[in-house]
Amino acid sequence: MSKVEFPWGGLASEPLCVADFQVEGGIMAMGRSPFGERRIGYVTGGEFQGERLSGAILPGGGNWSQSGEIEGGLAIGTFDARSIWRTHDGATIYVSYTGRSAIPAEVTAQFRDPAAPPVDPARYYLRIAPVFETSDLRYAWLNGVLAVGCGERMPWGVRHAIFAIR
Amino acid sequence: MTSGGSTLPVRELCTVRIELAAGAPLALGRSPWRNRRVSDIAGGRFTGPRLAGTVRPSGADWSESGVNAAGDGVTLIDVRSVWTTDDGAEIYVTYAGRLVAPAATLEAFRDPARVETLTADSYRFRIVPTFETSAERYGWLNELVAVGFGRRTAAGVEYALFEVL
Numbered sequence: 001m002s003k004v005e006f007p008w009g010g011l012a013s014e015p016l017c018v019a020d021f022q023v024e025g026g027i028m029a030m031g032r033s034p035f036g037e038r039r040i041g042y043v044t045g046g047e048f049q050g051e052r053l054s055g056a057i058l059p060g061g062g063n064w065s066q067s068g069e070i071e072g073g074l075a076i077g078t079f080d081a082r083s084i085w086r087t088h089d090g091a092t093i094y095v096s097y098t099g100r101s102a103i104p105a106e107v108t109a110q111f112r113d114p115a116a117p118p119v120d121p122a123r124y125y126l127r128i129a130p131v132f133e134t135s136d137l138r139y140a141w142l143n144g145v146l147a148v149g150c151g152e153r154m155p156w157g158v159r160h161a162i163f164a165i166r
Numbered sequence: 167m168t169s170g171g172s173t174l175p176v177r178e179l180c181t182v183r184i185e186l187a188a189g190a191p192l193a194l195g196r197s198p199w200r201n202r203r204v205s206d207i208a209g210g211r212f213t214g215p216r217l218a219g220t221v222r223p224s225g226a227d228w229s230e231s232g233v234n235a236a237g238d239g240v241t242l243i244d245v246r247s248v249w250t251t252d253d254g255a256e257i258y259v260t261y262a263g264r265l266v267a268p269a270a271t272l273e274a275f276r277d278p279a280r281v282e283t284l285t286a287d288s289y290r291f292r293i294v295p296t297f298e299t300s301a302e303r304y305g306w307l308n309e310l311v312a313v314g315f316g317r318r319t320a321a322g323v324e325y326a327l328f329e330v331l
Contacts, residue, residue: 033299
């Protein structure tokens with residue numbers, strides 16, 4: 001097969017913010033319905049910080065994910081999340097994202113072991129694709145951004161390093 | 167509540183009372199695409215011949231609102247919530263819907279102190295819930311479509327839900 005030429009060069013991005021999503025109530029594992037296995041986590045708070053964008057993540061959003069598994073015990077999940085952010089200068093932003101998680105069985109085991117040290121995020125895969133919606137004219141530019149977040153699991157929730165795609 | 171003179175076959179499912187969080191709705195303002203208002207769920211109860219329990223706190227109505235040509239308020243309802251039966255089953259409940267408040271009722275409708283003075287037939291509030299649960303004894307919920315007749319209360323909403331047969 002001949003090499004495929006990609007226009008655009010590489011995928012260009014720039015850092016947008018680091019967002020800490022607190023999920024203090026834990027994840028509700030809904031079990032297996034005829035449709036699949038849903039896991040629901042509600043956002044209890046958090047913050048986001050970046051050069052152009054900083055503030056608080058309000059409680060009340062969540063992630064209504066579906067979990068599954070592929071061969072070898074790799075746990076594969078979807079993201080279907082909604083969240084509301086408020087900047088320090090008072091703008092309210094609706095943030096929604098899809099995404100994928102892929103966690104090897106041995107990493108899941110370490111997550112479940114309270115005595116295990118934090119796992120290197122390079123050993124698992126949490127990737128989200130946020131879009132933003134705001135009526136605030138100072139942040140109107142954010143409506144036109146597609147972002148990608150790379151996630152790291154924390155004791156209190158998830159930290160995403162979010163990049164705006166150019 | 168009945169389905170009127172229609173021949174649509176329905177069976178009572180339950181009544182639901184939901185309290186919204188203080189400060190609801192959070193108005194997000196008009197983005198380039200829509201005017202969103204988010205109402206967080208503080209809790210509630212559902213009661214029916216085949217199921218009863220509590221509406222869990224969290225979850226919300228991620229509603230979008232607009233105005234039609236006559237000046238009526240038209241709201242698109244988009245709810246995700248979790249209900250817990252008294253015997254411990256968790257049910258994921260989602261519903262779309264429409265709420266139409268005629269222009270003349272809008273002021274009273276938006277005032278928690280006055281909304282209950284409006285008769286239920288002075289505005290139209292309809293939802294279509296579906297359910298998802300892993301609890302085998304409530305598996306029948308996975309298989310139905312429901313219709314709900316709603317009314318606003320000072321604290322939130324009440325629905326009469328019917329299973330569409």
